[in-house]
Amino acid sequence: MKTKLSLVLIIVMALAAFAGASIAQSEDTVNILFWQAASHLNPYLGNGTKEFEAAALVLEPLARYDPDGVMVPWLVDEIPTVANGGVAEDLTSIIWTLSEGITWSDGSPLTAHDVVFSGEFCMNPDTGCTVLSQFANVESIEALDDLTVRINFDAPKPFAYGAFVGYFTPIIQKAQFEGCMGAAALGCNEQNFAPIGTGPFVVEDFRTNDVVTYTANPNFRVEGQPYFSRAVFKGGGDAESAARAVLETGEADYAWNLQISPQVLNAMEAAGEGTVIVAFATDVERLIINHTNPDPMLGEDMRSVWMEDGSNGHPFLQVPAVWQAMSKAIDRSVIAGQLYGAGGTPTCNVLPGPPIYASPNNDDCLTQDVDAANAMLDEAGIVDSDGDGIREYMGTPLMVSYQTSTNAVRQNTQALIKQWWSEIGIDTELRNIDAAVFFGGDIASPDTYSKFYTDIEMYTNGSNGTDPETYMGNWRTTEIVGPHNSWNGSNIPRWYNEDYDALLEQIAQTAVLEERASLAIQMNDMLVQNGVMIPLVYRGSVSAYHNSVSGVAMNAWDSELWNIADWTRSM
Amino acid sequence: MGKYIVRRLLTAIPTILVISFIIFAILELSPSDPTGNLPLTIPPEVRAKIREALGADDPFVVKYVKWLNQFFIAEPLNFAETVFGITLPGSEERTRVISWATRGPVIDIIAERLPQTLWVVGSSYILGVMIAVPVGVFSAYRQYSIFDQVGTFLMMVGFSVPTFFTGLMFIIIFSVNLKWFPSVYDTTLVVTDIETLKRQLLQMIMPVTVLTLYTTAQMSRYTRASTLENLQQDYIRTARSKGLTERTVVTRHAVRNSLIPVVTLIALGIPGIFAGALITEQIFRVNGIGQYLIIAIQGGDLPTVQTVTFIFAVLVVLFNIVADVLYGILDPRVSYT
Numbered sequence: 001m002k003t004k005l006s007l008v009l010i011i012v013m014a015l016a017a018f019a020g021a022s023i024a025q026s027e028d029t030v031n032i033l034f035w036q037a038a039s040h041l042n043p044y045l046g047n048g049t050k051e052f053e054a055a056a057l058v059l060e061p062l063a064r065y066d067p068d069g070v071m072v073p074w075l076v077d078e079i080p081t082v083a084n085g086g087v088a089e090d091l092t093s094i095i096w097t098l099s100e101g102i103t104w105s106d107g108s109p110l111t112a113h114d115v116v117f118s119g120e121f122c123m124n125p126d127t128g129c130t131v132l133s134q135f136a137n138v139e140s141i142e143a144l145d146d147l148t149v150r151i152n153f154d155a156p157k158p159f160a161y162g163a164f165v166g167y168f169t170p171i172i173q174k175a176q177f178e179g180c181m182g183a184a185a186l187g188c189n190e191q192n193f194a195p196i197g198t199g200p201f202v203v204e205d206f207r208t209n210d211v212v213t214y215t216a217n218p219n220f221r222v223e224g225q226p227y228f229s230r231a232v233f234k235g236g237g238d239a240e241s242a243a244r245a246v247l248e249t250g251e252a253d254y255a256w257n258l259q260i261s262p263q264v265l266n267a268m269e270a271a272g273e274g275t276v277i278v279a280f281a282t283d284v285e286r287l288i289i290n291h292t293n294p295d296p297m298l299g300e301d302m303r304s305v306w307m308e309d310g311s312n313g314h315p316f317l318q319v320p321a322v323w324q325a326m327s328k329a330i331d332r333s334v335i336a337g338q339l340y341g342a343g344g345t346p347t348c349n350v351l352p353g354p355p356i357y358a359s360p361n362n363d364d365c366l367t368q369d370v371d372a373a374n375a376m377l378d379e380a381g382i383v384d385s386d387g388d389g390i391r392e393y394m395g396t397p398l399m400v401s402y403q404t405s406t407n408a409v410r411q412n413t414q415a416l417i418k419q420w421w422s423e424i425g426i427d428t429e430l431r432n433i434d435a436a437v438f439f440g441g442d443i444a445s446p447d448t449y450s451k452f453y454t455d456i457e458m459y460t461n462g463s464n465g466t467d468p469e470t471y472m473g474n475w476r477t478t479e480i481v482g483p484h485n486s487w488n489g490s491n492i493p494r495w496y497n498e499d500y501d502a503l504l505e506q507i508a509q510t511a512v513l514e515e516r517a518s519l520a521i522q523m524n525d526m527l528v529q530n531g532v533m534i535p536l537v538y539r540g541s542v543s544a545y546h547n548s549v550s551g552v553a554m555n556a557w558d559s560e561l562w563n564i565a566d567w568t569r570s571m
Numbered sequence: 572m573g574k575y576i577v578r579r580l581l582t583a584i585p586t587i588l589v590i591s592f593i594i595f596a597i598l599e600l601s602p603s604d605p606t607g608n609l610p611l612t613i614p615p616e617v618r619a620k621i622r623e624a625l626g627a628d629d630p631f632v633v634k635y636v637k638w639l640n641q642f643f644i645a646e647p648l649n650f651a652e653t654v655f656g657i658t659l660p661g662s663e664e665r666t667r668v669i670s671w672a673t674r675g676p677v678i679d680i681i682a683e684r685l686p687q688t689l690w691v692v693g694s695s696y697i698l699g700v701m702i703a704v705p706v707g708v709f710s711a712y713r714q715y716s717i718f719d720q721v722g723t724f725l726m727m728v729g730f731s732v733p734t735f736f737t738g739l740m741f742i743i744i745f746s747v748n749l750k751w752f753p754s755v756y757d758t759t760l761v762v763t764d765i766e767t768l769k770r771q772l773l774q775m776i777m778p779v780t781v782l783t784l785y786t787t788a789q790m791s792r793y794t795r796a797s798t799l800e801n802l803q804q805d806y807i808r809t810a811r812s813k814g815l816t817e818r819t820v821v822t823r824h825a826v827r828n829s830l831i832p833v834v835t836l837i838a839l840g841i842p843g844i845f846a847g848a849l850i851t852e853q854i855f856r857v858n859g860i861g862q863y864l865i866i867a868i869q870g871g872d873l874p875t876v877q878t879v880t881f882i883f884a885v886l887v888v889l890f891n892i893v894a895d896v897l898y899g900i901l902d903p904r905v906s907y908t
Contacts, residue, residue, distance in 0.1 A: 033755070037858065037866070039670075039673040039674075039866075039870075040673050040674055040675065042674075047672060047870065125620055126623075126624050127624060128620055128621035128622075128623070128624030128625060129617070129620075129621075130617065130621060132617045132620070133617060182624075183624060185624070187669060187674075188674070189673070189674055189675030189676065189679075192674055192675070205759060207684075207758060207759070208670075208673045208675060208680045208683070208863075209673065209680075209858065209862070209863060209866050210758055211757075211758055211759055211858070213759055234755060234757075234856065235856075235858070236852075236853065236856040236857075236858045237755075237853060237854065237855075237856045238853070238854075241739075241742065241854065241856075244742070244746075244747065244754065245754055245755055248746075248747045249746045249747055249750065249754055251753055251754060251755050252755065
């Protein structure tokens with residue numbers, strides 16, 4: 001027995017000595033952790049962010065978005081606009097001119113034919129391209145000469161930057177992928193696993209759903225970059241252990257998408273090894289206000305159904321004093337700080353970004369003021385006349401039903417808001433529904449967010465990409481949901497405003513970025529100031545980097561690794 | 572015996588075919604969709620095109636026959652070509668089993684991942700058996716001794732505490748606090764010298780220990796129970812009364828007989844090594860077969876799930892035969908004719 005025990009002790013001691021300081025990082029290798037692993041490196045066949053991000057080290061688009069959502073020329077000298085003649089006056093075509101002297105990592109020159117090929121690769125119906133919607137309205141792409149490409153649209157396209165801008169649609173090499181068009185894309189694993197690119201890194205080794213190893217591109221156009229000579233993109237595991245590897249053990253330099261409880265993440269960051277970074281795109285958690293009457297007594301044809309003559313309006317939620325008081329009673333900073341942590345910040349806009357589109361006009365909702373909310377209701381004559389603690393509007397007690405999907409953060413938000421509303425004399429009945437049912441499209445179910453059989457509901461929505469035109473179009477009159485379109489539409493509040501529709505018409509004709517921004521702000525203000533929605537929390541994506549790395553510029557509009565060529569090891 | 576093995580192998584063929592059909596039918600009936608996990612911003616018509624490009628909407632029979640052809644004809648021929656360095660006729664038209672998610676041949680990915688699974692799960696299995704058998708025998712021999720009590724307690728703990736908990740605890744103690752072992756497994760590491768061997772061992776310690784704890788707990792319980800039963804048999808008393816040493820009585824008489832059910836259990840557990848350890852691989856980012864299967868299931872990657880589960884089924888059938896044969900060798904009372 002004794003000898004056995006001492007043997008075990010010796011082994012343990014030997015191991016400890018053997019292990020001393022085993023976790024060390026290599027100076028010139030940048031280790032990136034994605035808890036979802038990349039399946040291949042072809043963004044046109046990408047299944048999710050992981051493929052786009054892993055490919056972004058190698059493949060580059062013509063222009064990228066910077067962290068503010070502003071387009072920056074990448075493989076071109078300037079962004080084409082109507083002003084510089086790059087975009088046609090009638091908005092039906094755009095001309096990109098490649099910078100001179102850019103080469104692929106194999107040394108051959110990048111030409112306009114590669115750009116044309118990249119577009120054709122995606123638009124070929126047999127390819128099964130996942131980013132096809134980036135090429136919406138593209139009729140044809142043609143090379144005017146070796147460095148000039150023209151994209152023709154089948155209709156005026158005021159925002160002409162869908163294709164080849166951002167990490168969804170980078171340029172792939174024609175010579176490499178020529179044999180992989182259409183159905184052949186399925187068998188081209190050699191190409192899909194190691195695309196040749198113009199970016200700072202070259203694929204050295206690819207292991208499906210596991211790890212990608214890159215080395216610096218010797219032909220990279222910027223002298224001396226990238227600063228790291230190797231990059232490792234490791235996948236698998238979960239968000240919490242990824243955060244731990246950067247913030248506590250220091251095994252990795254960068255970890256992506258750390259959606260974990262703010263308390264846990266803060267404790268990890270306190271270890272002092274790394275820094276948590278957040279980038280905000282357009283996702284906003286909001287309350288939707290029902291502008292129609294959801295009374296169960298009304299029956300299928302009338303319940304939460306919009307009538308053109310406005311006859312089926314909500315009994316009290318369209319009264320400004322009511323929803324203004326409801327908004328004023330909410331302490332958004334408590335919800336954001338306690339429940340979302342680094343991943344959320346209070347907001348009063350439904351379109352909070354990019355910065356040029358963010359309205360500065362609604363910030364008064366950021367501070368909670370229960371007294372002012374009560375005063376507002378008193379002034380409007382909405383008082384508690386029968387002494388039950390609930391106010392009445394024209395005899396109807398202010399009792400609201402409030403639904404959302406089942407999720408711990410959302411139920412905590414509901415509980416907080418119910419408490420605040422009770423302080424202003426509004427009684428709230430809470431409901432939560434399984435996400436698959438709530439967001440599901442089952443017409444037979446009464447519990448979907450589009451049927452909206454309650455007074456208030458809550459979820460997150462946001463714009464896809466930097467341009468808000470499609471997103472703002474969600475609240476068009478023709479988008480109002482109801483039995484007439486089998487509840488297929490995006491105007492969930494059932495709100496109707498002719499002026500808003502007119503603004504949408506206007507933005508569809510406007511190409512100048514600043515004018516588009518001012519229109520978008522006007523529309524945002526209309527939505528917020530008419531009680532269509534009550535914005536709560538601006539939700540961002542959370543990542544972390546190790547403190548020995550400098551140059552990381554978190555980006556919500558493009559790849560998070562968009563400027564990896566600039567990253568350096570500082571200690 | 573030889574005849575018996577041949578007969579068993581021949582009857583295994585229809586079994587395997589039926590299994591392949593059942594797996595395929597179950598997967599086909601399940602509501603998984605290869606485009607289901609794509610971002611919500613991808614419109615339905617784009618999804619339809621992707622499904623069409625993958626052949627996901629083909630009729631059931633077409634897909635099944637295609638898979639049979641790819642798996643039983645194309646893949647072996649392709650394997651022969653690479654092994655012998657020859658080109659057989661029709662090499663160009665042969666389509667291999669292609670994964671929908673990675674768009675690469677499934678077999679290549681399995682081959683790429685097998686080493687780390689075998690290293691980690693395989694070595695923990697061997698280690699587990701090596702510890703479990705002596706511990707189990709000794710516990711039984713000294714029933715209710717302190718060793719037995721402590722051993723039984725530890726084994727109950729090992730058996731009932733899930734690997735995701737022990738794994739996490741190990742990471743927090745040994746990676747975060749002590750900084751002894753890495754928590755991220757480097758699959759690209761190639762052992763070429765002492766330095767790389769040391770790194771390989773270091774990164775294997777935690778996942779292997781977690782898995783060994785579990786295997787040991789299971790196996791030693793069986794060994795203990797089986798040895799206990801045998802130690803009370805009449806032939807043990809006979810052996811002792813013949814004046815044999817305790818050592819001979821235990822090792823030659825009791826243990827050999829007790830190991831018969833244990834060996835069967837060990838043989839039946841071997842296919843499990845190839846299936847990987849789903850959770851442990853995930854925690855330590857070993858990214859072996861287990862993690863691959865999970866990703867494929869989540870992504871609705873039918874060809875991959877079908878191929879991996881089928882290979883697993885074949886191994887189960889084969890090792891059942893192996894266990895039966897071993898049983899006959901170990902136990903002379905069982906004879907196959």
